[in-house]
Amino acid sequence: MTDVTKSSGASQGGSILSSGLDDILEPSPGSLMRKRIFGHTGLVIGGGVLLIILLMAILAPVISPGDPYDQDLSRKLIPPVWHESAKVTWDHPLGTDLLGRDYMTRIFYGARISLLIGFAAMMISGLIGTTLGVLAGYFGGKVDMVVNFIITTRLSLPVVLVALAVVSLIGSSLTVVIWVLGLLIWDRFAVVMRSATQQVRGLDFVAAAQSLGCSTRHIILSEIMPNVANHLIVIATIEMAHAILLEAALSFLGLGVQPPDPSWGLMIAEAKGMLFFDAWLITIPGVALFALVLSINLLGDGMRDVTAPENRN
Amino acid sequence: MKTKLHRLATVAVTAGLAVGLTWGAPVEAGKADDTLNWSTNREIAVVDPYYNNTRELVIMGHMGWDGLVLRDLDSGEIKPLLATSWAWAGDTAIELELRDDVVFHDGSAFDADDVVYTLNHVSNKDNGVLTFRNVSWIKNAEKLASHKVRINLHKPFPPAFAYLSNAVFILPSGHYDNAPILAEGKPDYGAVKPVGTGPYKVTDVKAGEYVLMEKNENYFSGSTKGKPQIGKMRFRTLTEMNTQIAELMTGGLDWIWDVPKDQAERMESAPTVTIENAKTFRVSYMAFDVDGDSGTDVFTNKKVRQAVSHAINRESIAKNLVGPASEVIHSACHPDQFGCDQNVTKYDYDPAKAKSLLAEAGYPDGFEFDIYAYRQREFTEAVIGDLAKVGVKANLHFMQYRALRDIVRRGETPINHMTWGSYSIPDVSAIVSHFFTHGPEDPAKDPKTKELLDVADNSVEPDTRKLYYTQAFERIASEAYWLPMFTYAKYYAFSKDLNFKATSDEIPRFYTATWN
């Protein structure tokens, strides 16, 4: 439907189409939203997969066949059940890793850590970026200049390089990785929130609130934030996926989460040496990570389409 | 506008083609062009055995240079190389007769001046030699005749010949005199073009990328090293093991090492590759924070240290993770080193005993602590797994060596799981005396141990040394200051075309390699 209105552009035909459609498509906002959500394939798939991974993470202690740290070197590198090998056993449906730990259990527990990293790093960066962006967008002038300078400086720093250097210097742990990533990837939040706030700030209801003498704090929290929230959600998904991928890259270079905690990135890193020999060892966490990032991205894209169809593409 | 863009595009395409063409075709490798391609994960920028303290330079050192003597790996005997004969002149001086038929790669003849120049340069602290610990025992060298020298020592140093054969290479006289001067006014010795007498000469170096060596056709006959066989040796840096393996399998490389056990085992079935597992001088150990500097005092309790020692299945790690050539050790030394006696207090794998020791020590439910490591994460992970089974939770801090060593030196690690290669020196002083004579890395600073080691270190009498070292080892083992874990075994993987024999001291002798 957006395409019809779009391609006829600003012509008379366009307005008649949209006015006609609005009558039909907006019986109630709720049902409209439901219809949009469930009519969006990407959103449904993304949400579904993410939900499965979330459940895996939450229910890990219940559904896991074993203990993620329980090693037994005598049963190491058992292939998953679909492989033809004498070692295959249903005790370890996805096989065992280099230290003989149950791979399925580690995948389940790994979901927790990968999600935690993505979420926590995204929250930190979101907080920093949104604060900077909203302040810059709302106050403009000198504040905007300073924030812009900070953003430019941040953008000119190569992320992977700085993350590696800092982690290698401080020593890596889950907390360090989360903080380093969180402190590095706020730029998109700041940039988007800044322009979104600038737009909203110019709107009538903000001016109205200002003329009524509402406090700046109130205006930002109650008038601006709700109106830029849809952008925030989309950026949040992008950055969460970004953080998860960055952690995987750090792990690959040996500077990510510390074992024996099983993050998926770390599992790939630990298995990378076996790529040419036991590819499944890297494929299983690789596919899991891929599915996680893909589902988060699909969800984010879907949310953008559904909440703000005019901003599509 | 259109034409401008068009012109830009044309220029871009032409430039691209030019780059593509001048780049040339890939180099063919291996037996076909008589080049041995070998690779490690380390970048080599300085090709000088004194201003680069990597193992790669020890390997290249033996190829490009010669020492005064050469240690026979099988018998442990010291054999002649640049020196024909030698004798101790008292406890602190060695006199050596030199060969008179040797020439350097640059054509100059080798004589006593070269030895004197080299030894006096490297033993001078101000010259900033990076491998100073290998030469710090040398006081100076004097020329006695055109082919006779005397080396003066600071104090008696029994393993002198072990160092002379492995770490002291002879350079031509005046070698460093024309070193370029850096901006800050210091000479840059590492930048001098490498010249030696060795079986191979360095012909091309691209810092961090490759080192090319060619057979020295004029290598002196009668060298203990023998005549070099293979025409060229090309070293390349490939940091990724996967990349190394892929290159080896496709013929881009002829020789790699440090292949992890699982990959090595899988490669054994490949038709073009030979796999060999060989001993090394590197040992794995865990050092306990005996004096409680790290802030946790659990390991000040001997029973806890013993419990941990019993809880770890070293046999299983050695067998399942390291390789068949790896063996469990009980003393703080490598079994192949002089003076290493493994007949000390042993801690067998016994989780039940570990638990009861923990209960006796007052930790029936275990405890939690931080473990630090830097090498082969999976080995440390296995340790953590074993400890978890007796209720002890270890949190891993895996870091870069330099960062960890800093922390270890400050005594901040409750347990550090590290390794020591003894610089391939076949003498226990290279390990036990380094760690237990109250240096910064001494976990216990036990006066009694130091006393025993001091006697052993300063004697030139082999039996006396053995006796005191053994006592020191027993002291370390019974007090459980260290848990010596296992010796490292290295997997070598090389082309079936290559006739190569791995050695036990982690120094591949490429100059003896031939094509099949």
Next chain:
Amino acid sequence: MIHFALKRLGVAVLVALTVSILSFSMVYLSGDPALALAGEGASEQDIENVRRVYGFERPIVVQYGDWLVRALQGNLGHSNYLKADVASVVFERLPTTMLLGACALAFALILSIPLGVVAAIRPNSMIDRFALTVAMIGQAMPSFWFALTLMLWFGLNWRLLPISGTASWQHFVMPSIALGYYVTPAVMRLTRAGMLEVLSSDYIRTARAKGLRPMTVLFKHALRNAIIPVVSLSAVQFGFMLGGSIVIETIFAINGLGFLVWESILRADVPMMQAIVLVLSIIYILLTFLADLLNGFLDPRIRVS
């Protein structure tokens, strides 16, 4: 325009200074560079020796000031590890990384711009969905996994391409794909969005009303305008790729800046790290500056005002 350019240049210089301070202080987080330089297993006297010879005992501020003054004179210091002038090493490695980045960007643009254009011409068609899938996969795949998989198939199993090094142009194929693929989604999405917007614009209708051939409309009138933001994005992405080539250069043993920086981090080669962070940041700053100028060249609204 000149005023604008000068102002931007001023900001750029300030940013570069801030970056230099950040990188300098960051490097000293780690304690003692002398320890690292002396190497694995060095004795106390070795370390002391190194510290004295290389002047690590001076206060940090003095070292920074000293370094900055010399950096402004084009002297980025001396690498204690590589035994070479940092500037010459960096500028020796830079072309390799630049070449890799350029190839990767070329790959990304060649893949993503046509896909984006076609997707915009036929929104919601099969090809649009295909492009979207390509973008989605590109965003979700860890680059090192992709790189190793490429190596497994093209290098090891099919033996079509050389595995590592930079000896010939074939050596650049896999790394460029691995590095460039990650950039593809962003460029493709932006091209698609730009084309969709431009294609629905009034001047495209004007162009069609003039009876221009569809190809003329598409390439002369539409793409020309849609490509303007893509140019800026490409410059920015090129900068990111230079900094992000660490993983790819490590895997394919490409002796460029990314590989150098990774090695330098591992061995705490202080001057090298400082120089590379600085050089990469300045390149990024220059690239964005260049992108602005290019934008001006492409968009007369900026150029002629």
Next chain:
Amino acid sequence: MTERILEVENLTIDIPVPSGILHAVQDISIHVDRGETLCIVGESGCGKSLTSLAIMDLLPKKAIRQAARLELADESIFGISERRMSDIRGNRMSMIFQEPMTSLNPAYTIGDQLTEALRRHRKVSRGEAKDRAVFLLEKVGITAAASRLGQYPHQLSGGLRQRVMIAMALMCGPDLIIADEPTTALDVTIQAQILHLLAELQREFNMGLILITHDLGVVARIADRIAVMYAGQIVETGSAAQIFTEPLHPYTRGLLDCIPIPGKTQRGAHLGAIPGIVPSLVGQMPGCHFASRCPLVDDHCLAGAVPLFDHRDTNRSIRCLRADNEDTQKISQEGVA
């Protein structure tokens, strides 16, 4: 006998939307003779712009266009290939759009955009095309025409840009020009100049002109004939004199009441407005489209589709069942509101 430039018979435009089919334009027939000005009048969204786009074959892809006849100078231009159609567009008929600010490509110079159509359709040299462009720019009243060729659209004001658009439409000397609200986006003072210019040029080059507008004031000045559109249909058509002196359809009357006519409307007098909203055009709509807003509506109006009746006056048609009866006349005198 005058020469028939454009003949459109039973033009219909349907657009599929998620909730059904949108009947945007229904059964429209119009014609234009050489030298004649046809004004299509109607409020926003009545389908008049779509009609003009349909004639140019520039409709959005999804729109389905049907017609019994669509002829340009006795040659059918319906159902011909895009290739042949593009030979006609900008050549034998050209179009002027309502947004001069956005209808020019910001990336190219005026000169480039003026000459490209001519060079596309005629074998002329760069120099000849440039000469023609300068000639036409002077014709449309742009001073220093030659130097304007190197300028970019953003350097010109809205009025100038619309003059450029007109010059661009004239480049190939077309038989027909369709001007879609060419003055809406401009300042009031400039609107008059542009319209004057259009009318003048049409006379000078003896072309057919379709002027689409919602501004009856404009129509009054330059139209020869008028077609009034409402909700996708033509509700009334006739000569300008007929429509203005005797509007028959209640909608036309409503429109006329909405505008002040110089000399007719007295200062301070109440201007009319048509109550109600335009109906949705999705799906079938039985009965008269204007029924929901019409003061004269009765049961017959809602019973079935209302055809376009030929009026007793020549060349005049009306789509109303009640226009000719007494009530209509009465309302006409009293005004709708």
